[in-house]
Amino acid sequence: MEKYIMALDQGTTSSRAILFNHKGEIVETAQREFQQFFPKSGWVEHDANEIWTSITSCIAEVLRKSDAEPENIAAIGITNQRETTVVWDKTSGKPIYKAVVWQSRQTQDICNELREQGYNDLFREKTGLLIDPYFAGTKVKWILDHVEGARTKAENGELMFGTIDTWLIYKLSGGKAHVTDYSNASRTLMFNIHELTWDDELLKILDIPKSMLPEVRDSSEVYAETVEYHFFGHKVPIAGAAGDQHAALFGQACFDDGMAKNTYGTGCFVLMNTGEKAVKSEHGLLTTLAWGLDGKVEYAMEGSIFVAGSAIQWLRDGLKIIDNSPQSEVYAKRVTESSGVYLVPAFVGLGTPYWDSDARGAMFGLTRGTTREHIVRATLEALAYQTKDVVDAMIEDANMDLRSLRVDGGAVKNNFLMQFQSDMLGVSVERPAVTETTALGAAYLAGLAVGYWESKEELKQHWKIDEKFEPEMDQQQKDELYNGWKKAIEATQVFK
Ligand SMILES: Nc1ncnc2c1ncn2[C@@H]1O[C@H](COP(=O)(O)OP(=O)(O)O)[C@@H](O)[C@H]1O
Numbered sequence: 001m002e003k004y005i006m007a008l009d010q011g012t013t014s015s016r017a018i019l020f021n022h023k024g025e026i027v028e029t030a031q032r033e034f035q036q037f038f039p040k041s042g043w044v045e046h047d048a049n050e051i052w053t054s055i056t057s058c059i060a061e062v063l064r065k066s067d068a069e070p071e072n073i074a075a076i077g078i079t080n081q082r083e084t085t086v087v088w089d090k091t092s093g094k095p096i097y098k099a100v101v102w103q104s105r106q107t108q109d110i111c112n113e114l115r116e117q118g119y120n121d122l123f124r125e126k127t128g129l130l131i132d133p134y135f136a137g138t139k140v141k142w143i144l145d146h147v148e149g150a151r152t153k154a155e156n157g158e159l160m161f162g163t164i165d166t167w168l169i170y171k172l173s174g175g176k177a178h179v180t181d182y183s184n185a186s187r188t189l190m191f192n193i194h195e196l197t198w199d200d201e202l203l204k205i206l207d208i209p210k211s212m213l214p215e216v217r218d219s220s221e222v223y224a225e226t227v228e229y230h231f232f233g234h235k236v237p238i239a240g241a242a243g244d245q246h247a248a249l250f251g252q253a254c255f256d257d258g259m260a261k262n263t264y265g266t267g268c269f270v271l272m273n274t275g276e277k278a279v280k281s282e283h284g285l286l287t288t289l290a291w292g293l294d295g296k297v298e299y300a301m302e303g304s305i306f307v308a309g310s311a312i313q314w315l316r317d318g319l320k321i322i323d324n325s326p327q328s329e330v331y332a333k334r335v336t337e338s339s340g341v342y343l344v345p346a347f348v349g350l351g352t353p354y355w356d357s358d359a360r361g362a363m364f365g366l367t368r369g370t371t372r373e374h375i376v377r378a379t380l381e382a383l384a385y386q387t388k389d390v391v392d393a394m395i396e397d398a399n400m401d402l403r404s405l406r407v408d409g410g411a412v413k414n415n416f417l418m419q420f421q422s423d424m425l426g427v428s429v430e431r432p433a434v435t436e437t438t439a440l441g442a443a444y445l446a447g448l449a450v451g452y453w454e455s456k457e458e459l460k461q462h463w464k465i466d467e468k469f470e471p472e473m474d475q476q477q478k479d480e481l482y483n484g485w486k487k488a489i490e491a492t493q494v495f496k
């Protein structure tokens with residue numbers, strides 16, 4: 001019987017279990033959405049227990065739907081929404097608060113205070129990040145400050161912190177492993193990406209006891225085995241973990257210096273592999289650990305856009321002007337231009353390159369002639385403009401041209417968006433045959449650890465193109481449209 005690798009992809013809006021075969025093809029998938037909590041303006045939370053049960057349901061379903069028996073699973077790879085923070089009790093294994101999601105702004109005051117105390121450069125230098133509610137560190141501090149008795153328990157070594165990878169590995173292993181990988185550790189604001197250690201000075205500033213933190217390991221190695229009851233009497237090695245954007249970079253086979261990908265999911269995340277160099281950005285990009293493999297780490301530059309596909313969800317659920325996400329393409333194509341309408345989807349502030357957590361969304365250029373079609377088109381265009389902001393910054397920082405952009409994530413099915421993206425960037429946009437590259441990357445990392453695949457060279461051969469979008473728009477039109485976007489961004493940042 002053929003063996004498979006199971007990837008568990010725990011995203012912001014849904015969990016998935018996907019079985020991959022030896023050619024890197026999808027054999028079977030299962031997916032579960034779970035509840036989003038918005039307790040206050042700008043706050044986003046998840047229930048860590050519900051995340052766990054969504055994962056176990058997906059595991060059961062994917063096994064049931066495929067012909068695979070648990071013993072046919074050679075290994076499990078985990079990939080996760082990053083920065084989302086869980087703190088749980090060491091004895092009971094129960095979370096002491098909801099999972100504070102990466103998008104959540106509830107640590108704004110903590111961040112303002114840290115910035116006022118002049119710590120930004122120190123955090124930037126050591127972690128490659130900047131002080132923003134996005135990252136896990138201030139979320140852990142917030143939980144310890146706000147949950148009754150939490151700080152004392154933490155100081156007594158009774159609490160554990162983890163990003164979602166850590167939480168899932170802990171649960172899958174029946175509480176045996178408390179680990180994370182380099183890519184996830186590099187999103188916490190607590191990990192020194194040059195020395196590859198939890199940083200005592202930063203932990204002291206954040207007032208977080210080191211005893212809560214997981215052990216940091218390679219992204220491709222066996223961390224633990226699953227407890228038998230999750231796999232119907234069978235132990236399976238948990239052999240890979242990486243943050244979803246890093247896993248997508250790996251799944252897109254961007255193994256060489258200068259190769260980049262953009263993932264269009266809830267947010268958009270552009271990552272460029274910079275190999276052994278930790279490139280320091282002058283334009284608001286993040287420096288991050290791409291992965292740890294064979295005892296060595298590699299670095300990446302990242303541009304993080306907080307709202308992308310979620311703006312399409314807002315058209316559907318908030319404005320109710322589309323019934324489903326694919327319909328956005330139909331409406332966008334019904335008009336030949338957005339006729340001066342710009343939507344800046346700064347619903348939870350702005351990430352790269354602006355880093356303005358106080359900004360909020362805005363729409364410009366409305367006339368009596370504005371229709372639903374223009375608004376839908378402007379929303380899709382905003383995803384492409386935001387990506388151009390990031391890619392331009394990346395090109396300047398890395399001092400090199402981008403020849404093409406590999407793309408993935410839920411929204412890349414939208415051909416209008418892909419064409420407009422290529423027009424804006426002036427380079428080809430390459431959509432691979434397997435767009436579940438996040439899960440594929442996690443499968444690759446796990447498969448390499450157990451010898452299911454031999455090398456990155458072998459994996460490169462799997463990457464196949466589905467469609468290539470080439471730039472068609474003339475320079476003048478492109479400049480006019482993009483200049484309009486820049487004005488809209490400026491105006492958004494003034495109004496707050
Ligand atoms: N055809 C489409 N056009 C535009 N956006 C889409 C389309 N299909 C899906 N999306 C968007 O993609 C997102 C889902 O992508 P996915 O990669 O599953 O996200 P995540 O991993 O962040 O949960 C949703 O926000 C959805 O609105």
Ligand SMILES: O=P(O)(O)OC[C@H](O)CO
Pocket residue numbers: 010011012013080081082083102243244245265266267
């Ligand atoms: O769940 P996604 O795919 O939107 O990814 C979330 C990112 O990892 C947040 O940094």
